[in-house]
Amino acid sequence: MKKYSPLSFVAASAFCLGAAFNVSAQAAAADLPAGVVALVNGMPISQMELDAAVQESHQPDTTRLRQLIKQQLIARELFRQNAEKQHYDSKPEVQQAIDVAKINAETQIYLRDNLRPEAVTDAQIRARYDEIVGSLGKEEYKPRVIAVADDATANTVIAQLKAGAAFDAVARQYSVAPTRSAGGELPWVSFKAPVTEGKTQGLPIALAQAIIQLPVGGITPTPIVTADARVIVKLDAKRPTNVPSFDQAKDAIRAQLKTLALEKAAAAFIAEQLQAAAIRQ
Incomplete structure (x- = not known):
């Protein structure tokens, strides 16, 4: 799935082209395949892609926001098609960006599949809560x-x-x-x-x-x-001092302890990998 990036130029272009998009939107909507919110010269923009873009915007999910983001996705796809017609995909900086994205994705997925952080227990959460509350002053x-x-x-x-x-x-x-x-x-x-x-x-x-x-x-x-x-x-x-109850604080503490457990697992995994590698620098 293509990753949505809220580029300001794309957003501005979509706004300017919004009227043109809206004119054809209602007439064409009935002809779209299932799970597709738009076709740009035959290329589909999926409902899943729109949902992901809305979620990544971190804004309230409204009809207006969805329409705006859909227009941005349409503008971006139109620009992408025109760029590829002019062979921008073969430019060195584009190839470099592809290589960097590939490395990042491979690394993240590899770590996701191989890190084994310790599970966070209810007892650990309670102990951390008591520790935090015990450290607080009156103000x-x-x-x-x-x-x-x-x-x-x-x-x-x-x-x-x-x-x-x-x-x-x-x-x-x-x-x-x-x-x-x-x-x-x-x-x-x-x-x-x-x-x-x-x-x-x-x-x-x-x-x-x-x-x-x-x-x-x-x-x-x-x-x-x-x-x-x-x-x-x-x-x-x-x-x-406003001391939250355990029920109010436990989810945040659990998330904090999970992050610490993941960092600990990552450090141990990296040390293990470095020990087994032949590195000269």
Whole structure:
């Protein structure tokens, strides 16, 4: 099955051609084979392909969305046909993309068929839930962070914040943390006081200590030095800790433990494969 990719140009083209598609859609619908939503110069676009594209869009499944995505699929198929008529399929960059896609598919399917992660038990889920609940403090905090690589950049960031620049805008400009695109926003976190090593929800202890000491709206006046960064923290909000029930949390914990089990199985499998291989580098 062809994989749908929501390319902006294809979407724009489909929108522009939407009227033309709609004119013939109702008249031709009765003549389509079962399981086919459109024919483009005789080439079918299947219901399964449309369903997959709707699911991959991560938008509410509505009649309007389905019509829009169907138009995008029609536009893409039309472009593909015209490109092949002009032998774009033989261009080196296209062949390279095909080779990369083939390697990725082979690797993913091979790993899917050969990894054997340990099953996650109900007892493990309960133990993890108890561990999480036991680590929570009376309050939880909503912080933002800006992480930079050196003191000079940290001083620039602090100067801009003191001059009134918005924290999220400065984060998007300077931060090297994964939260950069979200304006430095972190999830809600909670720690027991005093903060102790290993019970900081994955944050460096100095960062956790700074978070619980800040007033709402406050920003650390100097950067916090971690192993690989200089971090400026802002506290957006604070509230009493909301502890979810076990039934509310168990599905998320199960998914987390399954991911960890898969990562562990993958690491062991890779080590085994490397040990058996002849590699020079």
